[in-house]
Amino acid sequence: MTASSLRGPSDPTVQPVPASVMEQVDAADTTLSNPKRAVVALGSNLGNRLETLQGAIDALEDTPGVRIKAVSPVYETEPWGVEPGSQPTYYNAVVVLKTTLPPSSLLERAHAVEEAFNRVRDERWGPRTLDVDIVAYADVVSDDPQLTLPHPRAHERAFVLAPWFDIDPEALVPGRGTVAELLAAVTRHGVEARGDLELRLPE
Numbered sequence: 001m002t003a004s005s006l007r008g009p010s011d012p013t014v015q016p017v018p019a020s021v022m023e024q025v026d027a028a029d030t031t032l033s034n035p036k037r038a039v040v041a042l043g044s045n046l047g048n049r050l051e052t053l054q055g056a057i058d059a060l061e062d063t064p065g066v067r068i069k070a071v072s073p074v075y076e077t078e079p080w081g082v083e084p085g086s087q088p089t090y091y092n093a094v095v096v097l098k099t100t101l102p103p104s105s106l107l108e109r110a111h112a113v114e115e116a117f118n119r120v121r122d123e124r125w126g127p128r129t130l131d132v133d134i135v136a137y138a139d140v141v142s143d144d145p146q147l148t149l150p151h152p153r154a155h156e157r158a159f160v161l162a163p164w165f166d167i168d169p170e171a172l173v174p175g176r177g178t179v180a181e182l183l184a185a186v187t188r189h190g191v192e193a194r195g196d197l198e199l200r201l202p203e
């Protein structure tokens with residue numbers, strides 16, 4: 001549907017469509033014909049971590065309007081933001097995908113995938129079977145607390161930047177700089193590549 005097909009001035013029973021609604025309709029049209037690139041970070045520190053990360057990748061790929069384009073190596077990482085030794089280590093990975101979903105729908109899907117893997121939300125940065133964060137969506141910058149883009153802490157997390165750099169060394173964090181320079185500025189202590197483990201790109 002285009003803006004002009006909705007406006008139809010010849011029918012007097014048709015109410016004018018507010019400009020804000022038309023902007024949303026046009027934006028959705030543009031997204032549908034022009035898939036956007038998004039970067040999603042995955043983490044798990046409870047249960048079978050590798051199986052859970054693979055399950056999350058497969059579930060994302062099973063989403064209408066989502067195609068996974070690249071899957072990073074697996075990193076084993078010390079829990080960030082909590083007392084050292086207070087939680088099991090994480091497995092972390094990053095995927096790059098193309099999507100026709102708008103950012104809010106991609107987040108909804110991310111939450112549904114977390115729930116499918118029995119994610120419990122209690123304490124902040126508590127241990128979890130699965131965390132699915134939207135790291136970046138095209139070049140969108142937003143401070144909406146429901147969906148802040150890029151992710152407000154991604155630029156300071158080696159467990160996000162290192163796997164992201166591996167699959168897209170030229171990547172930019174909108175408003176922050178290149179992944180390469182951000183990665184050079186953070187400590188990689190406690191962030192180890194697990195070359196013996198592998199996540200598959202869905203077929």
Ligand SMILES: Nc1ncnc2c1ncn2[C@@H]1O[C@H](COP(=O)(O)OP(=O)(O)OP(=O)(O)O)[C@@H](O)[C@H]1O
Pocket residue numbers: 107121124125126131132133134135144145146147148149150151152153
């Ligand atoms: N870019 C984003 N990706 C995922 N969630 C986000 C994002 N920006 C804001 N949020 C909001 O953050 C809320 C808390 O998310 P979550 O429980 O995954 O946080 P967390 O993983 O414990 O911590 P962190 O946000 O530091 O990774 C979500 O309900 C979501 O609405």
Ligand SMILES: Nc1nc2c(c(=O)[nH]1)N=C(CO)CN2
Pocket residue numbers: 042043044077078079080081090092125131159
């Ligand atoms: N190493 C590591 N630490 C974390 C992680 C994570 O994925 N990996 N996720 C968190 C909340 O999103 C908090 N701390």
